[in-house]
Amino acid sequence: MAVEFRMPHDVVYYESDVTGKLSLPMLYNLVILSSTQQAIDLGIGPDYTHEKGVGWVVLQQVVTIKRRPNDGEKVILSTTAKQFNPFFARREYRILDADGNDLVVMDGFFSMIDMNKRKLARIPQEMAEAYQPEHVRKIERLAAVDGIDDDQTIDYKKEYEVRFLDIDSNHHVNNSKYSDWMVDVLPLEFLTSHEPTAMNIKYEHEVLPGNQVVSEVQVVGNTTKHRIMFGDTVSAEATIDWTLANN
Amino acid sequence: MAVEFRMPHDVVYYESDVTGKLSLPMLYNLVILSSTQQAIDLGIGPDYTHEKGVGWVVLQQVVTIKRRPNDGEKVILSTTAKQFNPFFARREYRILDADGNDLVVMDGFFSMIDMNKRKLARIPQEMAEAYQPEHVRKIERLAAVDGIDDDQTIDYKKEYEVRFLDIDSNHHVNNSKYSDWMVDVLPLEFLTSHEPTAMNIKYEHEVLPGNQVVSEVQVVGNTTKHRIMFGDTVSAEATIDWTLANN
Numbered sequence: 504m505a506v507e508f509r510m511p512h513d514v515v516y517y518e519s520d521v522t523g524k525l526s527l528p529m530l531y532n533l534v535i536l537s538s539t540q541q542a543i544d545l546g547i548g549p550d551y552t553h554e555k556g557v558g559w560v561v562l563q564q565v566v567t568i569k570r571r572p573n574d575g576e577k578v579i580l581s582t583t584a585k586q587f588n589p590f591f592a593r594r595e596y597r598i599l600d601a602d603g604n605d606l607v608v609m610d611g612f613f614s615m616i617d618m619n620k621r622k623l624a625r626i627p628q629e630m631a632e633a634y635q636p637e638h639v640r641k642i643e644r645l646a647a648v649d650g651i652d653d654d655q656t657i658d659y660k661k662e663y664e665v666r667f668l669d670i671d672s673n674h675h676v677n678n679s680k681y682s683d684w685m686v687d688v689l690p691l692e693f694l695t696s697h698e699p700t701a702m703n704i705k706y707e708h709e710v711l712p713g714n715q716v717v718s719e720v721q722v723v724g725n726t727t728k729h730r731i732m733f734g735d736t737v738s739a740e741a742t743i744d745w746t747l748a749n750n
Numbered sequence: 751m752a753v754e755f756r757m758p759h760d761v762v763y764y765e766s767d768v769t770g771k772l773s774l775p776m777l778y779n780l781v782i783l784s785s786t787q788q789a790i791d792l793g794i795g796p797d798y799t800h801e802k803g804v805g806w807v808v809l810q811q812v813v814t815i816k817r818r819p820n821d822g823e824k825v826i827l828s829t830t831a832k833q834f835n836p837f838f839a840r841r842e843y844r845i846l847d848a849d850g851n852d853l854v855v856m857d858g859f860f861s862m863i864d865m866n867k868r869k870l871a872r873i874p875q876e877m878a879e880a881y882q883p884e885h886v887r888k889i890e891r892l893a894a895v896d897g898i899d900d901d902q903t904i905d906y907k908k909e910y911e912v913r914f915l916d917i918d919s920n921h922h923v924n925n926s927k928y929s930d931w932m933v934d935v936l937p938l939e940f941l942t943s944h945e946p947t948a949m950n951i952k953y954e955h956e957v958l959p960g961n962q963v964v965s966e967v968q969v970v971g972n973t974t975k976h977r978i979m980f981g982d983t984v985s986a987e988a989t990i991d992w993t994l995a996n997n
Contacts, residue, residue, distance in 0.1 A: 516786065516919060517779040517926065523919040532764040539763065543822075574919055575790075666934045667941055672763060672770040672821055679764065687913045691959055694914055712938055 505636045507583045508541035514576045520694075522748070524571035527686055527699060528679035531564065534596040534609055535678065537580035545633040549673075557615050557624045561678050562591075563705045565645045566609040570600075571698070577601050584634035589625050590614055591642045612645050648705045650740040651721050651730045660719045661688045665712050676710055681739040684718040685729040697745040704741035708733065752883045754830045755788035761823045767941075769995070771818035774933055774946060775926035778811065781843040781856055782925065784827035792880040796920070804862050804871045808925050809838075810952045812892045813856040817847075818945070824848050831881035836872050837861055838889045859892050895952045897987040898968050898977045907966045908935045912959050923957055928986040931965040932976040944992040951988035955980065 512533060520526040525533070542548040552558055572578045581597040591614050598607035617624040631638070651657070663684050671677040682704065686694065710716055710733050721728040725745050731738040759780060767773040772780070789795040799805055819825045828844040838861050845854035864871040878885070898904070910931050918924040929951065933941065957963055957980050968975045972992050978985040 515783055517776075517783070517924065519919050520915055521917045521919060521921060526915055528915065529764075536762055536764070666930075667936075667938060668767055668773055668775065668930055668934065670768045672766050672768060674768060677764065683913075683915055687915065689914075691914060 505583045505585055505634060507581055508537065508544070509579050509581045510537055510540055512536075512578050512580050514572050514574055514578060516574050519574040522571075522695065522698075523574050525573075527702070528683040530566070530568075530571070530598070530607060531679040531682055532677070533580055533598065534564075534582065534607075534611070535561075537582040537596065538584075538594060538611075541582055541584075541634075547630045547633050551630070553618075555627060556618050557627070558618050558673060558675075560614050560616050561611060561706055562614055563612040563645050563648075563703075564609055565701075565703045566607060567701050568607050568699055570606050572598065572600065572606055578606065579603070584636045586639050586642050587626060587631040587634070587636040588639055588642055590623060592626060592631070592636070593642050610645055612642075646703060648703050648740050649728070649742055651719060651728045655721055657719045658722045659688050659690070660717055662715055662717050663687075665710055665714045665716065667712065670712055676712075678706065681706065681731055682741070684716065684731055685720070685727075685739075685741055685743070688718040688720055688729075689727065696748055698748040699743050700746050701744040702741060704739060706739050708736050708738045710738050752830050752832055752881060754828055755784065755791070756826050756828045757784055757787055759783075759825050759827050761819045761821055761825060763821050766821040769818075769942065769945075770821050772820075774949070775930040777813070777815075777818070777845070777854060778926040778929055779924070780827055780845065781811075781829065781854075781858070782808075784829040784843065785831075785841060785858075788829055788831075788881075794877045794880050798877070800865075802874060803865050804874070805865050805920060805922075807861050807863050808858060808953055809861055810859040810892050810895075810950075811856055812948075812950045813854060814948050815854050815946055817853050819845065819847065819853055825853065826850070831883045833886050833889050834873060834878040834881070834883040835886055835889055837870060839873060839878070839883070840889050857892055859889075893950060895950050895987050896975070896989055898966060898975045902968055904966045905969045906935050906937070907964055909962055909964050910934075912957055912961045912963065914959065917959055923959075925953065928953065928978055929988070931963065931978055932967070932986075932988055932990070935965040935967055935976075936974065943995055945995040946990050947993050948991040949988060951986060953986050955983050955985045957985050 518529040579599040583595045586593040594611040596609040615624045669680045717732045719730045729741040765776040826846040830842045833840045841858040843856040862871045916927045964979045976988040
């Protein structure tokens with residue numbers, strides 16, 4: 504039975520957006536913080552993976568948001584490495600309020616890459632063992648992203664350049680940046696009158712410092728469909744479900 | 751004698767840059783976090799100021815950096831509201847390592863504005879009292895910024911649009927964004943081979959969501975001179991001193 508890991512976290516003002524609630528990109532940062540901290544505690548953190556010449560890659564994250572925590576709120580970050588096979592891992596994340604109620608529930612799908620060859624690598628056996636996960640032949644995939652419809656017009660688009668501070672200490676564009684570009688392209692009036700309730704994001708191709716990407720959106724009812732393009736290549740795609748905010 | 755306030759903080763990966771050290775913008779976020787937390791503890795935090803219809807404005811910050819803390823490092827944020835007069839306040843910040851040694855020392859110069867009229871406001875007397883500062887007729891100003899020389903060419907410049915997530919819960923562009931734009935415009939090779947040792951930044955005119963700003967730099971020896979322009983208006987100016995990084 505996989506071991507759940509928990510850590511406390513205080514949401515602070517620079518993790519919040521103009522609504523005073525945890526921003527979507529910071530939500531992605533917080534969950535990765537918890538799994539990195541679990542790995543460090545188990546002795547299989549960044550020092551271990553760097554030494555092995557491998558690194559975790561997030562392939563997809565499916566999140567349900569019951570309530571975004573507020574600036575100043577004390578929350579608990581919970582994560583469980585659920586299932587492993589030699590090449591893929593599936594993880595569950597939760598952000599809980601101080602009373603232990605779910606605020607955010609997320610499934611994450613990961614693989615490992617060889618940092619030099621930049622291709623898929625086997626997950627080291629002892630690393631998988633440390634999490635005491637369920638070993639499975641085939642890991643159930645997450646729901647496909649119901650992405651942008653090329654027969655319909657793009658409602659909003661904007662160009663972004665990958666910045667120095669978008670790169671984290673793993674020398675990659677921080678995953679949270681994709682959701683940043685996806686949110687930013689929406690009109691301010693939309694963002695201040697709507698609250699995200701769910702998001703399904705799939706990371707397809709990595710972008711690098713100095714690259715120019717285009718964030719595209721189609722609005723379909725209460726769902727926005729997103730795509731980050733690098734030239735003709737889809738770098739990431741997502742759907743976000745929204746409800747009217749109680750302002 | 752003004753009361754020093756201290757709070758612990760763990761530097762996390764999304765507060766670090768590609769070097770694995772606390773990023774410059776996050777350094778500015780951490781110090782403001784400590785003074786906001788001190789104000790909350792004294793009952794004169796954001797709830798109090800919002801009710802009074804006033805808000806703090808950072809005018810200038812002069813920082814000396816002995817060593818940037820690393821991702822994962824436990825630090826102590828220290829702040830002291832040193833001097834007040836009816837319109838201005840001067841504060842000292844320190845970021846200390848776990849043994850209490852200075853990593854970062856900063857002087858900050860603040861005023862208060864009326865949030866509706868958007869003009870200078872008196873600092874409420876009871877608010878100043880709560881900090882037990884030294885009351886002075888004239889607060890010593892910080893060293894002037896030795897800014898860009900208009901007779902010399904600009905070495906690097908880049909345009910930035912104020913993004914949704916640049917706006918914090920005070921409905922202002924987060925102060926840390928100015929340093930973000932100032933750093934980002936420098937070449938990647940420069941940023942990965944140099945380490946900042948000091949910065950003097952003066953905030954002149956606020957920019958708003960959707961505004962286009964231009965970040966300009968002149969490199970003069972080991973100093974970079976910066977300016978954020980909004981049209982013909984100087985929004986912020988700064989100098990950063992650098993040393994060669996020990997990579």
